[in-house]
Amino acid sequence: MNNQILDHPFTDYWDIFILKHQHPINITLHILGILFFYGLLFYTWKLQNFWLLLGLPLTQLLGLAGHFLFEHSHIDLQDAVFYWRASYCLGKMLFRIWTGKYQDDIRQRQEI
Numbered sequence: 001m002n003n004q005i006l007d008h009p010f011t012d013y014w015d016i017f018i019l020k021h022q023h024p025i026n027i028t029l030h031i032l033g034i035l036f037f038y039g040l041l042f043y044t045w046k047l048q049n050f051w052l053l054l055g056l057p058l059t060q061l062l063g064l065a066g067h068f069l070f071e072h073s074h075i076d077l078q079d080a081v082f083y084w085r086a087s088y089c090l091g092k093m094l095f096r097i098w099t100g101k102y103q104d105d106i107r108q109r110q111e112i
Helices: 013-019 024-047 050-071 077-082 084-098 102-111
Strands: none
Touching: 013 084, 013 102, 024 050, 024 084, 084 102
16 A cells, blocks of 8 residues: 555554455565564674675565465555565564464454
């Protein structure tokens, strides 16, 4: 979704994000991508090998693969790569999954 789409019942990007992230394999691939991202940052710092940072874009391929292969939802690449709201929602999704509340979030948005 982008800022030009006005006719939908949601006012928060989080609501739209949830509807685009419902398939269990897509969610799993996103979580793995997040963990690989932070793992790569950690090992870059630990090993002082800054060439490892070149692998950071590859961590996003996991999430994109989840959308193309399983979720089949529209992805705005500019939003996914350049805007903070997608990164914020990924972190929120990770937290909601760890606390066991993400499935409730999906059910609530589907009801709307």
